[in-house]
Amino acid sequence: MCAFVARYHTMIECKNLSKIYQSGDMQTVALNDVSFSIEKGEFVAIIGPSGSGKSTLMHILGALDSPTKGEYFLDGQEVSKLDDDELSQLRRDKIGFVFQAFNLLPRTTVLRNVMLPLLYSDTTDQQREDRAKACLAYAGMEESKFLNLSNQLSGGQMQRVAIARSLINNPAIILADEPTGNLDTKTSQVVMKAFQELNQKGHTIVLITHEQEIAAFAERVISIRDGIIESDIKNTKK
Amino acid sequence: MIITDILKETSWSLSANKVRSGLTILGIVIGIASVITMVAIGQGAQASIASSIQSIGSNLIIVRPGAQKSGGVSSGAGSSATLTNDDASAIKNEIANIAAVAPEDSKRAQVTAKGTNTNTQIVGTVADYAVVRSIVMESGTFVTENAVKANAKVAVLGATTRDDLFGAGSDPVGKIIRIKNVDFDVIGVTVAKGGSGFTNPDDSIYIPITSSQHFITGNTFVSTISVAASDQSSMADVQNNISDLLLKRHNISDPEQADFSLTNQADIIATASSITGTFTILLSSIAGISLLVGGIGIMNMMLTTVTERTREIGLRKAVGIKKAYINMQFLAEAVALTFFGGFLGVVLGWGASLLVSKLVPSLTTQVSMSSVLLAFGVSTAVGIVFGFYPARRAANLSPMEALRYE
Numbered sequence: 001m002c003a004f005v006a007r008y009h010t011m012i013e014c015k016n017l018s019k020i021y022q023s024g025d026m027q028t029v030a031l032n033d034v035s036f037s038i039e040k041g042e043f044v045a046i047i048g049p050s051g052s053g054k055s056t057l058m059h060i061l062g063a064l065d066s067p068t069k070g071e072y073f074l075d076g077q078e079v080s081k082l083d084d085d086e087l088s089q090l091r092r093d094k095i096g097f098v099f100q101a102f103n104l105l106p107r108t109t110v111l112r113n114v115m116l117p118l119l120y121s122d123t124t125d126q127q128r129e130d131r132a133k134a135c136l137a138y139a140g141m142e143e144s145k146f147l148n149l150s151n152q153l154s155g156g157q158m159q160r161v162a163i164a165r166s167l168i169n170n171p172a173i174i175l176a177d178e179p180t181g182n183l184d185t186k187t188s189q190v191v192m193k194a195f196q197e198l199n200q201k202g203h204t205i206v207l208i209t210h211e212q213e214i215a216a217f218a219e220r221v222i223s224i225r226d227g228i229i230e231s232d233i234k235n236t237k238k
Numbered sequence: 239m240i241i242t243d244i245l246k247e248t249s250w251s252l253s254a255n256k257v258r259s260g261l262t263i264l265g266i267v268i269g270i271a272s273v274i275t276m277v278a279i280g281q282g283a284q285a286s287i288a289s290s291i292q293s294i295g296s297n298l299i300i301v302r303p304g305a306q307k308s309g310g311v312s313s314g315a316g317s318s319a320t321l322t323n324d325d326a327s328a329i330k331n332e333i334a335n336i337a338a339v340a341p342e343d344s345k346r347a348q349v350t351a352k353g354t355n356t357n358t359q360i361v362g363t364v365a366d367y368a369v370v371r372s373i374v375m376e377s378g379t380f381v382t383e384n385a386v387k388a389n390a391k392v393a394v395l396g397a398t399t400r401d402d403l404f405g406a407g408s409d410p411v412g413k414i415i416r417i418k419n420v421d422f423d424v425i426g427v428t429v430a431k432g433g434s435g436f437t438n439p440d441d442s443i444y445i446p447i448t449s450s451q452h453f454i455t456g457n458t459f460v461s462t463i464s465v466a467a468s469d470q471s472s473m474a475d476v477q478n479n480i481s482d483l484l485l486k487r488h489n490i491s492d493p494e495q496a497d498f499s500l501t502n503q504a505d506i507i508a509t510a511s512s513i514t515g516t517f518t519i520l521l522s523s524i525a526g527i528s529l530l531v532g533g534i535g536i537m538n539m540m541l542t543t544v545t546e547r548t549r550e551i552g553l554r555k556a557v558g559i560k561k562a563y564i565n566m567q568f569l570a571e572a573v574a575l576t577f578f579g580g581f582l583g584v585v586l587g588w589g590a591s592l593l594v595s596k597l598v599p600s601l602t603t604q605v606s607m608s609s610v611l612l613a614f615g616v617s618t619a620v621g622i623v624f625g626f627y628p629a630r631r632a633a634n635l636s637p638m639e640a641l642r643y644e
Contacts, residue, residue, distance in 0.1 A: 064556065085560050091560020102554045103641060106546070107254045117557040120243050165557070202420050 096166025269532020270583025362450020572625025
């Protein structure tokens with residue numbers, strides 16, 4: 001249910017993206033004329049130190065923020081011109097988020113957390129539940145934990161739930177923002193393996209991180225510094 | 239789909255966070271219940287004081303015959319004979335807002351009973367006199383309408399007169415007294431009232447006004463007419479109307495030449511209205527302070543949950559839920575909490591008021607609809623505003639800002 005057919009075409013296309021923050025007289029250039037594209041089925045890590053502009057880039061890719069200049073196409077749709085509600089719609093239909101802080105609803109069952117993006121959509125309760133269960137199984141969550149409360153889970157389990165949630169609308173891309181930032185090394189490896197598996201099943205994944213070892217799980221690494229792309233390397237190991 | 243989703247989300251969110259919901263509801267319950275109870279106690283106290291003042295007779299207007307003037311020599315108020323029984327009936331029949339009218343024809347006289355005698359005030363009057371002067375019977379009955387119609391030779395003794403004639407604490411009902419050589423049957427004794435001004439109502443004998451005019455005074459006139467207005471606020475109107483009516487009946491065009499005078503217990507009225515005024519201020523302050531305290535409690539509860547809720551709103555936005563739906567859900571939550579808490583608060587406040595009445599029998603609390611509406615209205619307004627406004631603000635943040643909110 002959450003898998004889709006791999007078919008090569010451009011998923012993300014950025015043309016001359018700039019983001020300038022204005023506070024008083026101070027201008028901060030967070031992104032400076034960045035252009036790149038990501039094909040369907042790629043596993044890309046965007047890496048850079050803090051202040052490099054990678055978070056800004058991630059916000060723009062995630063339709064959480066709009067660029068000051070330039071164009072951004074997601075799955076063929078121009079994003080930079082959309083209003084707030086259209087952006088919400090786009091996030092729901094095309095983007096699955098995995099956050100560093102997991103961001104699960106507290107005191108809420110695993111199942112309900114995964115169903116959250118389906119709220120107010122045109123689906124029955126039964127459909128929502130079926131899809132959530134399928135995605136949880138797909139993300140490697142044991143069925144016995146489906147009705148556990150989110151705060152009773154370990155960090156690794158929480159991130160699996162978050163991954164299942166990101167898959168629920170069968171998104172065009174999965175955007176993971178420092179997904180291992182709150183996890184120990186061993187759990188990080190497990191979660192990254194899970195992302196690799198998803199990628200092998202055909203999902204396009206964009207990973208934001210500042211750790212070289214985490215970026216090594218991806219097949220392509222874009223490193224960014226001072227708002228410009230420093231390097232864009234295919235990972236030859238893979 | 240959208241409506242049911244919002245309702246389900248609301249009920250789930252409130253029941254999943256039981257402590258948070260419980261504390262918020264508690265704040266609202268306490269706020270509303272305290273306003274209702276405090277106002278109920280205050281109004282009970284006000285009513286009890288008002289009725290005490292009422293029993294002194296603050297609604298009383300006394301009509302006396304005017305001074306008789308002949309060639310510039312005045313013989314003093316009350317000396318002329320200008321008021322009649324018919325004047326009294328006219329006042330009773332033609333003027334609105336009157337509770338009772340009692341004409342009075344009185345004279346001091348020697349009274350004898352078996353072997354004892356005393357000199358006391360003989361008051362000829364009608365049944366309404368008991369209402370006008372707040373007379374309560376210790377035993378027997380007061381002068382009745384029928385006794386007045388029938389010129390009956392019956393007498394009601396004041397407590398002091400009873401003591402003088404028959405001995406303290408005795409029950410003389412059924413015995414006979416003799417006033418000016420006429421035998422009267424004793425039909426009742428009044429409860430001792432204590433002195434009021436120059437006349438002592440306990441040292442009096444009450445007989446039907448017709449019998450008094452027939453057997454004792456020989457008058458066709460009455461010495462005073464006492465009028466009880468139905469309430470204190472209509473006193474001024476009633477007094478003016480009586481004056482107009484009597485001027486017309488006595489064919490006098492110039493009010494200066496009136497052959498009667500009207501007096502009321504102005505000082506008691508002034509005291510009563512100043513007490514009422516003080517109480518109104520007291521009640522308003524109690525209600526105001528309770529509302530303020532309750533409102534701040536509700537506001538605090540609503541605002542302290544904002545941090546957690548802001549992250550939740552950020553997450554909801556990030557996964558693509560539209561702002562309008564987020565707003566609707568939070569509005570629904572605030573409405574549900576405040577209405578549920580408000581309902582409990584009204585029930586609790588009402589119960590507490592009844593309990594106070596039970597525990598303190600002298601204080602009959604009164605729950606007023608206006609205090610219920612005021613408490614409910616203000617608390618729900620505060621609850622909804624402070625439940626909804628921060629959520630709305632959070633929903634307007636960008637999802638990332640909301641998610642990072644500390």
